[in-house]
Amino acid sequence: MSSNTKILTVIKHIDNNVNITDNLKNFNANVNEDYDFSSSDEEDVNMEEKDSDISDDEDELENKKLINQIISPGDLVIKSSEYMKGHNTYTTQEHFEKSNTTEDGNTKSGEEELNIYSSTLGVLSKINKLISVTNINKNLYQAEIGDHIIGQIVEVTSAKKWKLNINGNNLATLQLSSINLPGGLLRRKNEQDELNMKQLLKVGDLINCEVQGVHASGNDINLHTRSLKYGKLRNGALVKVKMGLIQRKKTHTHFFNNNSIKIILGCNGFIWVSYERAPIDSVTKDKGSESIKTDITRIEQDTSFEIYSDINDPNIDLKTRILISKYVIIIKILAFNNLVINEQRINSVYELILSYNRNSGGMPNNSGNSKDVLFLLNDPEVMKDIGYQLVQGEKMRG
Amino acid sequence: MSRFEFYNNDGLRIDGRRSNELKNFESSITTTSNFANFSRNTSTNTTYLQMGQNKVLVTINGPKEPTNRTKIDSNKATLSTNINISKFSKVNRNTNKSNLPDKQTLEWEYEITQLFSTIVVLETYPKSTISINVTVLQQDGGVLSAIINCITIALINNSIQIYDIITAVSIGIVDQKHFLLDLNHLEEQFLSSGTIATVGGGDQVSLLRIRDKFPLDLIEEFMQVGLQGCSVLKEIITKQVKDMNLNKLVEIQ
Amino acid sequence: MAKDLVITNTERQFILDLLANSQRLDGRKSLLQQRDLNINITPNRYGDIYLELKRDDGSIATRLHCKVTAEIVKPKDQRPFEGTFYINCEFNGLAGLNFENYKVGNNSDEFYYGRLIESMILRSNALDLEQLCIVAGLKVWNIRVDVHVLEFDGGFLELASIGCMTALLHYRRPDVTVRNEKVTIHSFDEKEGVKLGVLHIPIALQFNLFPLKEAAEIIKTNTSSENNNELVVLDCTLKEDLLKDGEFIIALNKNREIVQLNKPGGIPISASKIVEFSHMALPIIEETTNKILKAIDIDEKKRNKYAHLLSAENDRYVE
Numbered sequence A: 001m002s003s004n005t006k007i008l009t010v011i012k013h014i015d016n017n018v019n020i021t022d023n024l025k026n027f028n029a030n031v032n033e034d035y036d037f038s039s040s041d042e043e044d045v046n047m048e049e050k051d052s053d054i055s056d057d058e059d060e061l062e063n064k065k066l067i068n069q070i071i072s073p074g075d076l077v078i079k080s081s082e083y084m085k086g087h088n089t090y091t092t093q094e095h096f097e098k099s100n101t102t103e104d105g106n107t108k109s110g111e112e113e114l115n116i117y118s119s120t121l122g123v124l125s126k127i128n129k130l131i132s133v134t135n136i137n138k139n140l141y142q143a144e145i146g147d148h149i150i151g152q153i154v155e156v157t158s159a160k161k162w163k164l165n166i167n168g169n170n171l172a173t174l175q176l177s178s179i180n181l182p183g184g185l186l187r188r189k190n191e192q193d194e195l196n197m198k199q200l201l202k203v204g205d206l207i208n209c210e211v212q213g214v215h216a217s218g219n220d221i222n223l224h225t226r227s228l229k230y231g232k233l234r235n236g237a238l239v240k241v242k243m244g245l246i247q248r249k250k251t252h253t254h255f256f257n258n259n260s261i262k263i264i265l266g267c268n269g270f271i272w273v274s275y276e277r278a279p280i281d282s283v284t285k286d287k288g289s290e291s292i293k294t295d296i297t298r299i300e301q302d303t304s305f306e307i308y309s310d311i312n313d314p315n316i317d318l319k320t321r322i323l324i325s326k327y328v329i330i331i332k333i334l335a336f337n338n339l340v341i342n343e344q345r346i347n348s349v350y351e352l353i354l355s356y357n358r359n360s361g362g363m364p365n366n367s368g369n370s371k372d373v374l375f376l377l378n379d380p381e382v383m384k385d386i387g388y389q390l391v392q393g394e395k396m397r398g
Numbered sequence B: 001m002s003r004f005e006f007y008n009n010d011g012l013r014i015d016g017r018r019s020n021e022l023k024n025f026e027s028s029i030t031t032t033s034n035f036a037n038f039s040r041n042t043s044t045n046t047t048y049l050q051m052g053q054n055k056v057l058v059t060i061n062g063p064k065e066p067t068n069r070t071k072i073d074s075n076k077a078t079l080s081t082n083i084n085i086s087k088f089s090k091v092n093r094n095t096n097k098s099n100l101p102d103k104q105t106l107e108w109e110y111e112i113t114q115l116f117s118t119i120v121v122l123e124t125y126p127k128s129t130i131s132i133n134v135t136v137l138q139q140d141g142g143v144l145s146a147i148i149n150c151i152t153i154a155l156i157n158n159s160i161q162i163y164d165i166i167t168a169v170s171i172g173i174v175d176q177k178h179f180l181l182d183l184n185h186l187e188e189q190f191l192s193s194g195t196i197a198t199v200g201g202g203d204q205v206s207l208l209r210i211r212d213k214f215p216l217d218l219i220e221e222f223m224q225v226g227l228q229g230c231s232v233l234k235e236i237i238t239k240q241v242k243d244m245n246l247n248k249l250v251e252i253q
Numbered sequence C: 001m002a003k004d005l006v007i008t009n010t011e012r013q014f015i016l017d018l019l020a021n022s023q024r025l026d027g028r029k030s031l032l033q034q035r036d037l038n039i040n041i042t043p044n045r046y047g048d049i050y051l052e053l054k055r056d057d058g059s060i061a062t063r064l065h066c067k068v069t070a071e072i073v074k075p076k077d078q079r080p081f082e083g084t085f086y087i088n089c090e091f092n093g094l095a096g097l098n099f100e101n102y103k104v105g106n107n108s109d110e111f112y113y114g115r116l117i118e119s120m121i122l123r124s125n126a127l128d129l130e131q132l133c134i135v136a137g138l139k140v141w142n143i144r145v146d147v148h149v150l151e152f153d154g155g156f157l158e159l160a161s162i163g164c165m166t167a168l169l170h171y172r173r174p175d176v177t178v179r180n181e182k183v184t185i186h187s188f189d190e191k192e193g194v195k196l197g198v199l200h201i202p203i204a205l206q207f208n209l210f211p212l213k214e215a216a217e218i219i220k221t222n223t224s225s226e227n228n229n230e231l232v233v234l235d236c237t238l239k240e241d242l243l244k245d246g247e248f249i250i251a252l253n254k255n256r257e258i259v260q261l262n263k264p265g266g267i268p269i270s271a272s273k274i275v276e277f278s279h280m281a282l283p284i285i286e287e288t289t290n291k292i293l294k295a296i297d298i299d300e301k302k303r304n305k306y307a308h309l310l311s312a313e314n315d316r317y318v319e
Helices: A003-016 A042-051 A058-069 A191-195 A280-284 A289-302 A318-336 A343-362 A370-377 A380-397 B103-119 B143-157 B185-190 B216-244 B246-252 C009-020 C109-123 C156-170 C215-219 C238-243 C271-303
Strands: A076-079 A089-096 A111-118 A122-127 A130-135 A148-157 A161-165 A172-175 A206-215 A220-224 A236-240 A253-256 A261-265 A270-275 B025-029 B046-051 B054-064 B078-085 B129-138 B166-174 B178-181 B192-199 B204-210 C036-041 C048-054 C060-073 C084-090 C133-135 C139-151 C176-179 C182-185 C203-211 C230-234 C247-253 C257-263
Touching (some): A058 B246, A076 A130, A089 A130, A148 A270, A161 A206, A172 A206, A206 A270, A236 A318, A253 A343, A261 A318, A270 A318, A318 A343, A318 A380, A343 A380, A370 A380, B025 B143, B025 B216, B046 B143, B054 B143, B103 B166, B103 C109, B103 C215, B143 B166, B143 B216, B166 B185, B166 B216, B178 B216, B192 B216, B204 C271, B216 B246, B216 C257, C009 C230, C036 C156, C036 C271, C048 C156, C060 C156, C109 C203, C109 C247, C109 C257, C139 C156, C156 C203, C203 C238, C203 C271, C230 C271, C247 C271
Parallel strands (some): B078 B129
Antiparallel strands (some): A089 A111, A122 A130, A148 A161, A148 A206, A161 A172, A236 A270, A261 A270, B046 B054, B166 B178, B166 B192, B204 C257, C036 C048, C060 C139, C133 C139, C176 C182, C203 C230, C203 C247
């Protein structure tokens, strides 16, 4: 709606209330509106009809329908004692004494009713009797057990713990006992290890780990790295994207470009793009009993100080570096267009970029140098365009 | 009494509004170029509000673990506010050489912290801090109300749980009888004025601030004008916030 | 205010229960009852006031010292014709073990209350600053009020506002004569001091709010339902002060004018209640104003004990 009509509605609102003589106690501007499940506010539809004289777009009607689904903070979601409150809601109790007195002789005076209100901007979600509101803006990571995430070490505490930033409202903890110590699985940890904590993981290191436990209603999170696929991250770049763009899947580690690029999609919105050759067996073979067996032996072999090394692989040449940054940009493009990031989409955007390269032949500074192309892709217009093409392509395929 | 004519015979004010008409209210999300940092919608949004000629920018940091260990409250989050009124925000450049905020700003910080401590559902964020950073780019009367409105929108945009929407509006009185809603710079300078903030557009007053001489018998009417302004503003804010976040709804579904 | 003072959970519950039954911990019978106020003016000095709040048993709950000093300074560039005024509120180790020296944060209550009183006096023109000008642009009086808390058990804002106004009303600055831009200050022996131009007497009153319900319920109350969400308490003790959740400050003068009306956050209350309280505050403030004027009057009479001997006036008889 344009700003002019907005002002008009303001004037209209105020003109209704020009007479300000009535007593304050009668002032009752805001009658609690029940939230309608079927999402059809008659008033709003009427408003829409007035406005739609000018623009009869179906899109706008669609938007109107969507807007009616959004619950703003403070809105009454439901008024009943049967439901339970879930995330992002709060309740008030209301005593009803007048309810049944008029019709029947038997009075139910002490009836209590639960009002469930929303405390955030979101959409209603109802699972059996549990009413909760799903946030529209998901900013913070809410941990669930088993999530594969990436965390950044913020602090090494004295109590045999590391504190990690995992994009949540509190820092997560990684205990010394829940990492693989160099020297194999069966090694017992000794006091020397406590002293060496800083050598293993320092402040600023990135860790690829899994959520082991969530306590205190999501505010106390424990992590572990007790598997070969977890550990310190090297040879790559970190991209942070908005929460909600990454969905929980079976695997979060993907290999691209002839298994030379490894992308870890952390559930907490941190994405790690790195150069790493995929181990051939893990790609070719499915997970079976054999591979687990080999895994255990491999852990013993591979868990040395090397996995906690800080030094990037010196063999990475410029070409690989450009390749890494290409994938970083792909993720940026997806995030820019608010598209859920998954393996398939990354692949299709990669193809789009290659073709885009050819399409933009008319561009001035295009000499086929891949550096320039990367620079070109950082333009928001281009990003938007690629996102649009991707969505169109997906629609075609269905 | 007044040296200026605050409204002409047609009932229009200096800037062409009626006596109980609000200023143009436009808010938008993420105006700073977060583009360089990965995506249009990063975890911290910036909220920009233009209320008349007031231009306010709010960023909210958190909830996150406080860097200062002594500030930890194991039951709920702590809230802190920091207001920066830029020196170029007024017609006359602020000549105050030190970068420290003036006393009025500190008062506002105190009041806003107190105000939002009851509105934010702090119990959901134990052991963490939420810091609200306000930058006033341009002021045109009723800055406090613009700041409060902008913080409300910013809290919603950052999906921090709040009990209800808070709206604030400034009110002035002319000739001991007429009330003007949502003052501009000139009116604020020459009139006794006050700011009122209500919860959820109802008649629950959450913040009230009158710093000028004001007749006691007119307080009731003052409140009525303020409450009406706030309830209208609540609808505008709700609508704008929903519009702003519409594109994100599409992607959820 | 007192940062380290932590009230145990049982005591908290006890005090709140007492309040819910309109009882106070110090024996007062009503929530709106204030403690006895004593205004002591130090003899032989101008603008030196001790204020006391007394409990029912006669012991002193809160004691405050207000002192006015004046000095000649250069005026501010923007206002060459006006004197300057400054209030310095200090809560330090004198007040008790729980108060630290030199640690007044910018977000503390003391700062806020101090500012409130300052702007109460300045913005409402309670003190005529133009009378304080000696030579325009060069020399003006700087009036400074120091408020020290000597003993503290709540009631700071009211006491400080009463103390400041009493001190300002009572204070006399030395007289000056200006001749050819040369300023002579006369001592009190030479010339009688000059009273400050106090145009009206604003006094602050603080209504403390105690919620009876959860925050969510208070925010979501219907206007139509006439239920009580909060308790309103006047003149809190320190312990009550720490438990309160919101306040409502009004500064009025006898002329039915609001000088300050502040509700800095806290739990919301309905607009009609605010109106109700504002009107309720008026008689209380009138009473306090009379008390101040009476105290000054008595002091005046004491000082001028022998005035009638020196006076050349004849007694006037009214027929």
